[in-house]
Structure formats: structure tokens, C-alpha cells
Amino acid sequence: MDDPKPYHHGNLREALIEAAIEILHESGVGDLSLRATAARAGVSRMAPTHHFGGKDGLLGAVAARAYENFAATMQSEFDRAEENAHEKMRAICKGYLMFARNEPALFDLILSDETRFQWTDELTISSAKSYEVLRSTCAMFKPSKHGPEITETLIWSLIHGYAALSRRTPVSQEFDFREIFAMLDELHLTPKGQVPRR
Amino acid sequence: MDDPKPYHHGNLREALIEAAIEILHESGVGDLSLRATAARAGVSRMAPTHHFGGKDGLLGAVAARAYENFAATMQSEFDRAEENAHEKMRAICKGYLMFARNEPALFDLILSDETRFQWTDELTISSAKSYEVLRSTCAMFKPSKHGPEITETLIWSLIHGYAALSRRTPVSQEFDFREIFAMLDELHLTPKGQVPRR
DNA sequence: AAATGAACTTGACGGCGTCAAGATTTTGTA
DNA sequence: TACAAAATCTTGACGCCGTCAAGTTCATTT
Numbered sequence: 018m019d020d021p022k023p024y025h026h027g028n029l030r031e032a033l034i035e036a037a038i039e040i041l042h043e044s045g046v047g048d049l050s051l052r053a054t055a056a057r058a059g060v061s062r063m064a065p066t067h068h069f070g071g072k073d074g075l076l077g078a079v080a081a082r083a084y085e086n087f088a089a090t091m092q093s094e095f096d097r098a099e100e101n102a103h104e105k106m107r108a109i110c111k112g113y114l115m116f117a118r119n120e121p122a123l124f125d126l127i128l129s130d131e132t133r134f135q136w137t138d139e140l141t142i143s144s145a146k147s148y149e150v151l152r153s154t155c156a157m158f159k160p161s162k163h164g165p166e167i168t169e170t171l172i173w174s175l176i177h178g179y180a181a182l183s184r185r186t187p188v189s190q191e192f193d194f195r196e197i198f199a200m201l202d203e204l205h206l207t208p209k210g211q212v213p214r215r
Numbered sequence: 216m217d218d219p220k221p222y223h224h225g226n227l228r229e230a231l232i233e234a235a236i237e238i239l240h241e242s243g244v245g246d247l248s249l250r251a252t253a254a255r256a257g258v259s260r261m262a263p264t265h266h267f268g269g270k271d272g273l274l275g276a277v278a279a280r281a282y283e284n285f286a287a288t289m290q291s292e293f294d295r296a297e298e299n300a301h302e303k304m305r306a307i308c309k310g311y312l313m314f315a316r317n318e319p320a321l322f323d324l325i326l327s328d329e330t331r332f333q334w335t336d337e338l339t340i341s342s343a344k345s346y347e348v349l350r351s352t353c354a355m356f357k358p359s360k361h362g363p364e365i366t367e368t369l370i371w372s373l374i375h376g377y378a379a380l381s382r383r384t385p386v387s388q389e390f391d392f393r394e395i396f397a398m399l400d401e402l403h404l405t406p407k408g409q410v411p412r413r
Numbered sequence: 414a415a416a417t418g419a420a421c422t423t424g425a426c427g428g429c430g431t432c433a434a435g436a437t438t439t440t441g442t443a
Numbered sequence: 444t445a446c447a448a449a450a451t452c453t454t455g456a457c458g459c460c461g462t463c464a465a466g467t468t469c470a471t472t473t
Contacts, residue, residue, distance in 0.1 A: 026420080045330065050460060061422045063462080068420090072461065125328055131383045132245065163397035170377070171398045178376025179368070185329045199361035200369045205403055223438065223451055248429060259453045261431080266451090270430065 030068045030078075032058045037079050041122035046129070051075060076126065076134030083123035084143035090116040091150045102157040102208035103201075109154050110176050110197050117180040118192070128181055148173070158206045168206070175200060228266045228276075230256045235277050239320035244327070249273060274324065274332035281321035282341035288314040289348045300355040300406035301399075307352050308374050308395050315378040316390070326379055346371070356404045366404070373398060 026032065036057040040049050051065045051072055058064070069075040094112035098104045117124045126134070134140075152169050161167035179197055224230065234255040238247050249263045249270055256262070267273040292310035296302045315322045324332070332338075350367050359365035377395055 029420080046328075047330065051462090052460065062460095063423085064421060066462065128379070129327070130244075130323055132243065161397065161401055163400065167394070167397050167401065170380075170394060171373070171401055174376035174380060174398070175369070175373045176376065177380060178372035178374065181326070181379060182368075182372060182375060196365070196368060199359065199365050200372070202361065203359055203365065203369055203402060227451085249431090250429065260429095261454085262452060264431065 026060065029058065029060065029064065033060075033065050033068060033075070034078055034082055037075060038082065038123070041079070041126070042120075045122050046125045049076075070135070073133070073135040074137075077137050077140055079123075080126050080134050081137070081140045081143040083120070083127055084140070084147050086120065086123065087113075087116050087127065088143070088147040088150055090119075091147065095150060095154065102154075103206070105154050105157060106172070106201060106206065107194075107198055109150055110172075110201065111194050113176045114180055114183075114194065114197060115192075117184065121184065124180070124184070128184075157208055159209055171204065175204075224258065227256065227258065227262060231258075231263050231266060231273070232276055232280055235273060236280065236321070239277070239324070243320050244323045247274075268333070271331070271333040272335075275335050275338055277321075278324050278332050279335070279338045279341040281318070281325050282338070282345050284318065284321065285311075285314050285325065286341070286345040286348055288317075289345065293348060293352065300352075301404070303352050303355060304370070304399060304404065305392075305396055307348055308370075308399065309392050311374045312378055312381075312392065312395060313390075315382065319382065322378070322382070326382075355406055357407055369402065373402075 033054055037049060037054045040053055040057060052062045054075065055062045055065050065075055066072075069078055091109045091112035094108040094115070095105055098108035151173055155169045155172055158168060161171075176197070179200070231252055235247060235252045238251055238255065250260045252273065253260045253263050263273055264270075267276055289307045289310035292306040292313070293303055296306035349371055353367045353370055356366060359369075374395070377398070
């Protein structure tokens with residue numbers, strides 16, 4: 018019925034997003050241009066503008082893809098973790114950091130000011146999906162006395178800030194999650210239906 | 216002896232940094248260019264490149280200035296706070312957020328990937344000064360059992376992440392510090408020489 | 414079969430960073 | 444004081460960039 022290759026190139030929009038991500042993997046966000054994306058996809062320089070409306074649009078579409086990948090990485094770690102609130106929380110933080118380290122260019126895009134790309138509904142959905150993984154994990158713990166959303170904001174800020182900071186200090190520590198696990202311990206989170214320790 | 220206006224323009228380097236910061240205040244980091252900076256300072260387009268080596272260099276110099284401003288904002292809040300570890304900690308977090316909100320363009324620059332500007336010794340010193348304000352405040356509390364530097368990393372990550380996230384959600388909350396104060400409470404920090412509560 | 418419109422291309426324009434080379438002014442030195 | 448050297452700043456040129464405007468090609472509709 019709605020076969021997704023109805024025109025000249027055959028799903029050029031998708032090919033352009035993939036080309037852009039390839040450039041991000043190879044060169045970083047600073048070297049991503051509409052013209053380079055077009056060249057890699059083998060089309061003329063205005064083709065990306067036609068599909069995305071401009072550079073903001075392309076970056077927005079790539080950011081949405083990045084958020085999908087991001088959510089999937091966290092969800093994957095969540096799924097393979099033990100059925101235990103603390104282990105689940107560790108898992109999504111681990112997934113968060115794995116994404117930041119394995120996909121630095123995509124993480125930069127997410128990290129960067131939203132004024133750099135167009136904030137479409139697609140992007141809202143993708144980023145909400147990422148946030149939902151975190152939110153549901155936080156819901157496994159007793160809420161803060163200051164309000165139920167404080168825990169989410171606390172964890173989200175902590176992991177986001179830690180990931181951002183560890184981007185710029187390339188300490189050899191490669192894949193050491195002890196530091197983030199230690200910080201999680203300091204929060205003294207209490208799983209629901211369990212008496213607080215200490 | 217060493218009067219700092221010995222040549223053509225008279226401390227053009229300084230004038231260029233100020234011009235760049237004016238552009239940042241008016242238009243944001245995306246509209247800052249070497250050529251626009253030169254035009255605003257009333258010199259030819261290659262003058263900034265001569266002084267800073269290129270765009271990376273100018274951005275680095277401006278970032279150093281931003282860090283100075285940043286450290287001063289935190290220090291100012293620190294100084295006017297009560298002589299109490301918890302109040303001091305609240306004060307520097309408040310200063311951090313005030314800077315992020317009052318100087319969004321400068322904060323963006325600091326926040327952005329270090330690959331966007333040249334990381335000079337001057338910048339290392341300025342950013343270390345900012346970190347030192349935070350470090351000394353964290354030292355007022357008992358160290359984590361996981362290591363003495365965990366508290367610093369925890370606070371730094373938390374406030375950095377919160378500031379970055381609240382940049383992109385322009386909730387009207389203008390200058391509401393209750394949320395960050397609530398999160399600080401959740402950390403159950405214990406000032407040195409005091410028995411832990413609860 | 415003709416028309417409509419979507420999918421692309423090509424031309425042109427101004428803005429960008431920067432290499433290279435020239436011009437101007439200060440500074441070091443004999 | 445005179446002259447060389449160095450620092451400061453300018454101008455020209457180049458290629459890359461995003462994008463407006465106007466084409467061309469192709470698929471679908473009528």
C-alpha cells in the first residue's frame with residue numbers, strides 16, 4: 018500500500034539522515050554540513066534543504082535519531098540488569114554513559130543548545146522516550162519529601178552533568194563506572210516497600 | 216614602564232574580546248564571527264586572527280573571560296552567605312545558576328565541547344579558579360566513604376547538569392532555587408565536626 | 414494525453430575562516 | 444641619530460558554507 022520508496026531516489030530522506038550520521042561518526046558535529054551530506058548521498062547540494070527545510074531541520078531529524086539510539090541503549094542495559102531497583106538504576110546510568118562515550122558526536126548534538134536544531138514533534142517524542150526510561154526507573158524508589166519529581170530531576174541532572182563533564186576530561190578511565198555508582202550510593206535512594214537503611 | 220597601550224590601536228586584543236562579548240550578549244554564540252568582531256572593534260577582518268591565531272583562539276580567550284565572570288558570581292554569593300556549610304553550599308549553587316541564567320551565551324560557550332575553542336593555559340587557570348570555589352565548599356563536609364573527591368564530582372555534576380537542562384526548558388520559574396535546594400537536601404551532606412542527622 | 418505537483422538540480426549571492434603578501438608603525442640597537 | 448628588525452594591521456584571493464530563486468525531471472491524477 019504505502020511502500021516507502023515512491024520517488025526518484027527512493028527514500029532519500031532516510032539516506033540523508035544516514036549520511037549525516039556517518040559524517041558525525043567520522044568527523045564530529047563541526048564538520049557536518051548540508052553540502053557534505055548531499056555529496057555523500059550522491060545528490061545535489063539543495064536536496065537536503067528540500068527535505069528538511071534547512072540545516073536546522075536536518076540537525077533536528079538527526080537529533081531525533083540520536084535520541085532513539087540513546088533510549089535504546091539505556092533500555093537495553095535496563096533489560097539485562099537484575100530485578101532490583103538499585104541494579105536497574107545503575108544499569109540506566111551505565112547505558113547513559115555508554116552512549117555518551119560510544120557516540121560522542123550524537124551526544125554532542127543532544128547536549129548542545131536546542132537553538133541549533135529545529136524542535137519538531139518527532140524530536141519531542143524521541144526525547145520523551147529517553148526521559149521515560151529514566152522516569153520509570155526513578156518511580157521504583159520512594160519519592161523525595163520535597164516532591165515526587167525531585168528524584169527524577171536529581172538523577173537526570175547528575176548523570177547528564179557527569180557525562181558532559183567527563184566528555185571534556187578524557188581521563189584514560191575508558192569504561193569505569195565506579196565513580197557514577199559511588200555517587201548513586203551517596204543519594205541513599207530507598208526502593209519502595211523497603212525500610213530505609215541507616 | 217610597561218604601559219599597556221604601546222601600538223597602533225591601543226590594546227586591541229582587549230577591545231576585541233569585549234566586542235566579542237557584546238556580540239554574544241546581543242545575538243548568541245551562533246552569530247559570533249571573527250569578521251563581525253573585527254567590524255565592531257573598527258578594524259580589518261584579519262586583525263582578530265592575528266591576535267588570537269584563529270577563531271579557536273578568540274573563543275578560548277572569551278571562554279577564559281567567561282570563567283572569570285563565572286567564578287566571581289559564585290564567590291560573591293559565597294561571601295554574602297551565612298557562616299554555615301549548608302548555606303555556603305546553597306550559595307555557590309545559586310551563583311552557578313544565576314550565571315547560567317544571566318549570561319546564557321557565555322554559559323553556552325563554557326558548556327560547549329572544548330573542541331570548539333583552543334584550550335590555553337589562561338583558560339586552565341580560569342576554569343580551575345571556578346572549580347576551586349566549589350572544591351573548597353565541598354571540603355566543609357565529611358568526605359564520602361567512596362573517596363574524598365566523590366562529593367566534588369557529585370555536586371559539580373549535579374549543578375552542571377541541572378543548569379544545562381534548565382537552559383532548554385524555559386519554564387517560567389525565572390529565579391526559583393527551591394528545586395536545586397531540595398536536591399541538595401537529598402544528598403544528606405554532613406558538615407565536618409557534626410554528628411550525622413538521621 | 415494533458416495537467417498538476419512533488420522531487421530534485423543549477424545558478425547566483427553574501428558571509429564565513431584563513432593563507433599569503435603587502436603596508437605601516439614601533440622597537441631594538443649600533 | 445640612523446637603520447634594521449619586528450610587531451601590528453590591511454588587502455586580495457580562495458574555497459566552503461547556507462539558502463533564495465528559477466529551472467528540469469519524473470510520477471501521479473484527471
